[in-house]
Amino acid sequence: NSFCTLLGVVPRWLVWQHIPTTTHMKLKRFLLRYYPPGITLEFEQSSGECGSKTIDLLTLSPQTNLDALTDQIVIQEPLLTDQRKPQIRRLLERLVEKMICDTQQQFYLFKTLRAHILPLTNCAFNKGGDKFITGSHDQTCKVWDTRTGNDIVTLEGHTSVVYAIAFNNPHDDRVITGSFDTTCKVWNAETGECFHTLRGHQAEIVSLNVSSQCLIATGSMDNTARIWDAETGQELRTLPHAGEVVALEFNTAGDTVITGAFDQTCKLWDVRSGECIHTLAGHHAEVSSVGFNRAGDLCISGNLDRTCKVWDTKTGKCVHTLRGHTDEVMDIAISMTGHRVAAAAADGTARVYDTLSGRLISAMVGHEDDITKVQFNPKGTVIITASVDKTCKVWDAKTGNCVHTLREHTDEVVDVTFSMNGHRFATACADGTARVYDTSSGRLVSAMIGHEGEITKVQFHPQGSRIITASSDATCKVWHVDSGECLQTLEGHADEIVSCAFNDDGDAIVTGSKDDTCRIWRS
Numbered sequence: 001n002s003f004c005t006l007l008g009v010v011p012r013w014l015v016w017q018h019i020p021t022t023t024h025m026k027l028k029r030f031l032l033r034y035y036p037p038g039i040t041l042e043f044e045q046s047s048g049e050c051g052s053k054t055i056d057l058l059t060l061s062p063q064t065n066l067d068a069l070t071d072q073i074v075i076q077e078p079l080l081t082d083q084r085k086p087q088i089r090r091l092l093e094r095l096v097e098k099m100i101c102d103t104q105q106q107f108y109l110f111k112t113l114r115a116h117i118l119p120l121t122n123c124a125f126n127k128g129g130d131k132f133i134t135g136s137h138d139q140t141c142k143v144w145d146t147r148t149g150n151d152i153v154t155l156e157g158h159t160s161v162v163y164a165i166a167f168n169n170p171h172d173d174r175v176i177t178g179s180f181d182t183t184c185k186v187w188n189a190e191t192g193e194c195f196h197t198l199r200g201h202q203a204e205i206v207s208l209n210v211s212s213q214c215l216i217a218t219g220s221m222d223n224t225a226r227i228w229d230a231e232t233g234q235e236l237r238t239l240p241h242a243g244e245v246v247a248l249e250f251n252t253a254g255d256t257v258i259t260g261a262f263d264q265t266c267k268l269w270d271v272r273s274g275e276c277i278h279t280l281a282g283h284h285a286e287v288s289s290v291g292f293n294r295a296g297d298l299c300i301s302g303n304l305d306r307t308c309k310v311w312d313t314k315t316g317k318c319v320h321t322l323r324g325h326t327d328e329v330m331d332i333a334i335s336m337t338g339h340r341v342a343a344a345a346a347d348g349t350a351r352v353y354d355t356l357s358g359r360l361i362s363a364m365v366g367h368e369d370d371i372t373k374v375q376f377n378p379k380g381t382v383i384i385t386a387s388v389d390k391t392c393k394v395w396d397a398k399t400g401n402c403v404h405t406l407r408e409h410t411d412e413v414v415d416v417t418f419s420m421n422g423h424r425f426a427t428a429c430a431d432g433t434a435r436v437y438d439t440s441s442g443r444l445v446s447a448m449i450g451h452e453g454e455i456t457k458v459q460f461h462p463q464g465s466r467i468i469t470a471s472s473d474a475t476c477k478v479w480h481v482d483s484g485e486c487l488q489t490l491e492g493h494a495d496e497i498v499s500c501a502f503n504d505d506g507d508a509i510v511t512g513s514k515d516d517t518c519r520i521w522r523s
Contacts, residue, residue, distance in 0.1 A: 025051075027079045030091060034462060034504040036336070036378055036420050037095045039088070041079055053079075056336060057092075058378040059421055062099055066092045098505060099463050107478065107509055107521040109492055111149040114517050116140065121163050126172040131189070133175055135162035141177045143189055149520045153192035157185060164208040164218075168230055176216055176230070178205035184218050186230055196233030200226055206246050211254035215271065219245035225259045227271060237274035241267065247289050251296040256313065258299050260287035266301045268313060278316025282309060306345075310358055320358020324351050331373050335380035340397065342383055344374035350385050352397055362400030366393060373415055377422035382439060384425050386413035392427050394442060404442030408435055415457055419464040424481070426467050428458035434469050436481050446484030450477060457499050462506040470500035476511045476521075490521055 024046035031040040037057040044050050055073060070089045074080045080088070116136035125132045131152070135141050141155040141162050155175060164178035167189065174195070175187040184198040184205055198218070207219035215236070216228040221244045227237040239245075243263030250257050256277070260266045266280040266287055285305035292299045298319065299311050306329065310320040327347035334341050340361065344350040350364040350371055369388035376383055376397065383395040392413050394404040411431035418425045424445060426436045434448040434455050453472030460467050466487065469477050476490040476497055495515035502509055509521040 025079060027084075030087070032091060032094060034095065034098050037098075039073075039091055039095075041077070043079060057095065058336065060092070060095055060099075061421070062096050064092075064096070066096070105507075105523045106488060107490060107523050109490075110508070110520045110522040112492075112517050112519050113144070113149055113151075116142065116516070119516075121161060122165050124165055124167060126167040126189075127169045128172065131167075131172070133165050133167065135165040135177065137161050139179075141165055141175060141187075143175060143192075149518075153190070155185070155187045155192050155194070157194055157197075158183070160204075163204070163206055166208055166210050168210050168214065170212065171214075174230060176208060176210055178208045178218055180204040182220070182222075184208065184216065184228070186216070186233065196230075198226075198228050198233055198235065200235050200238075203244075206244070207248050209249050209257070211250040211257075211271070212252075213254040213271075215250070215254065217248050217250060217257050217259075219248045219259060219261075221245075223261070223263075225257070225269075227257070227274070237269075237271070239267070239269050239274065239276075241265070243286070247287065249291050251292045251299075251313075252294055253296060256292075256296065258290045258292065258301075260290040260301055262286040264303075266290055266299070266311070268299070268316065278311075278313075280309070280311050280316060280318070282318050282321075283307070322353050322358055322360075324360060324363065325349065327370075330371060333374045333376050333383075335376045335397075336378050337380055340376070340380055342374045342376060342397070344371035344385055346370040348387070348389075350374050350383065350395070352383070352400070362396075362398060364393070364395045364400050364402070366402050366405070367391065372413070375416050375418055375425070377418050377425075377439065378420070379422060382422070384416045384418070386416045386427060388412045390429075392416060392437075394437075394439065404437075406435075406437060406442060406444075408444060408447070409433065411454070414455070417458055417460060419460045419481075420462060421464065424460075424464070426458045426460060428455040428469060430454040432471070432473075434458050434467065434479070436467065436484075446480075446482060448477070448479045448484050448486070450486050450489075451475070453496070456497065459501055461502055462504060468500050468502065468509060470497040470511060472496040474513070474515075476500050476509065478509075490519075492519060493517065 025043045028042045037060045040054045042052045116138045118137035122135045139158045143152040158179040160180035162177050162179050166176050168174040175189045178184045182201045186196040201220040203222035205218050205220050209217045214230045216230050219225045223241050225239040225245045241261040243261040245261045247260035257269050264283045268277040283303040289302035301309050308322040325345040329343050329345045331344045342352045348367040352361045367387040371385050371387050373386040383397045385393050392406045409429040413429050415428040428434050432451045436445040451471040455469045455471050457470040474493045478488040493513040497513045499512040507523045512518045
């Protein structure tokens with residue numbers, strides 16, 4: 001990614017997603033991202049293929065000089081001309097409007113979602129984000145409307161747990177489900193009609209992926225992966241391993257699939273011929289996850305041997321092995337630019353790696369017990385870690401030096417999160433309190449005291465003026481960041497709330513509970 005500095009009343013940083021631009025690209029439309037703020041440009045290439053690039057506006061604020069920022073964006077982006085300046089200016093105004101706080105905002109219960117009668121196994125959004133699906137131990141999959149929270153259709157027909165689910169992105173008119181009953185089904189996403197039941201596996205289906213070419217890949221505990229035609233339901237290829245296939249993914253082009261298995265190997269397969277291109281060997285335990293980069297020239301595998309490996313897809317050679325931890329990796333975080341990845345482990349350390357070279361950049365050593373959570377600030381320069389040792393630490397991401405150790409909590413710190421601009425961060429603790437700190441000084445800004453059980457989740461409002469906390473006391477609370485005052489208590493769940501989140505506009509909250517319901521609260 002390239003960086004540029006906007007010289008105006010207040011310096012601003014803009015981050016461009018690095019995609020080569022030529023005169024053969026035609027701008028199609030703009031998309032706004034409210035949190036964190038940014039503008040995405042969708043374009044069409046001369047080949048007819050569509051692409052996108054994002055301008056991240058990580059420190060945009062109501063004090064930003066929007067005229068100067070508009071000029072800088074147009075200068076730096078070849079897809080934009082001076083004629084687009086009024087449109088860019090209006091988009092920036094809309095982003096800033098979302099940052100202006102409504103001090104009187106209150107939330108009310110809008111809808112209770114009783115998703116399934118048994119626990120969920122998985123969930124997935126469609127490409128547009130207006131629908132999502134949930135799979136469950138109750139042998140069904142449900143399609144939901146994201147905006148209203150309404151259950152659109154229930155997909156019934158499996159005879160065991162529905163474990164792996166996906167939309168056929170980018171078309172989004174089909175839902176694909178994989179089940180412990182050894183079958184995979186293709187459904188109409190609107191009506192719930194079952195188009196095909198894909199039979200051939202001899203054991204549970206535990207992973208699936210859909211290519212842009214309308215092909216389905218399924219992985220099973222029968223030691224095979226299979227390729228299917230989503231339109232006809234025909235089996236095209238059987239891809240054998242010597243162990244259970246628990247992870248798989250198509251590359252962007254859809255002509256190659258990677259499989260990861262309990263035989264400690266990954267395999268790259270030619271989708272058209274079904275031939276094994278490379279066997280990626282070198283792990284010393286079961287492979288648990290696999291994936292491609294966007295270009296498809298690299299793939300990565302995660303493993304129970306506490307390492308990750310980066311592979312060259314052309315040669316099949318291991319390019320990097322990301323190692324260093326001596327115990328289970330508990331959490332990972334990727335910087336906003338994608339150039340850095342941080343891993344936190346039960347060995348009490350966190351490590352930062354360069355995603356391109358695999359080089360270890362820094363090691364954070366100092367916690368006395370497991371690290372449960374790790375987060376980058378938006379610029380990727382600061383890391384915060386939460387630990388079972390009752391402390392939260394602030395680190396320099398480049399050097400690994402500990403900048404601040406925060407010792408106010410009296411029990412395990414279970415969650416940490418930065419505000420949108422990274423100037424503050426919040427902690428959630430099993431002692432039933434949350435705290436907000438200033439990132440640069442480590443100063444305690446406020447303490448949120450009032451829950452009657454441990455706090456399981458904390459999140460900032462997109463405008464940064466409030467936080468919400470979820471608790472085992474079955475309530476979610478809205479707090480003022482500066483004063484620590486409880487502004488509202490959202491009651492109604494019958495059991496522990498395990499997750500909570502604002503939407504990007506900040507006018508809705510979603511809570512998820514062990515009472516088998518989600519609730520949507522609107523202002």
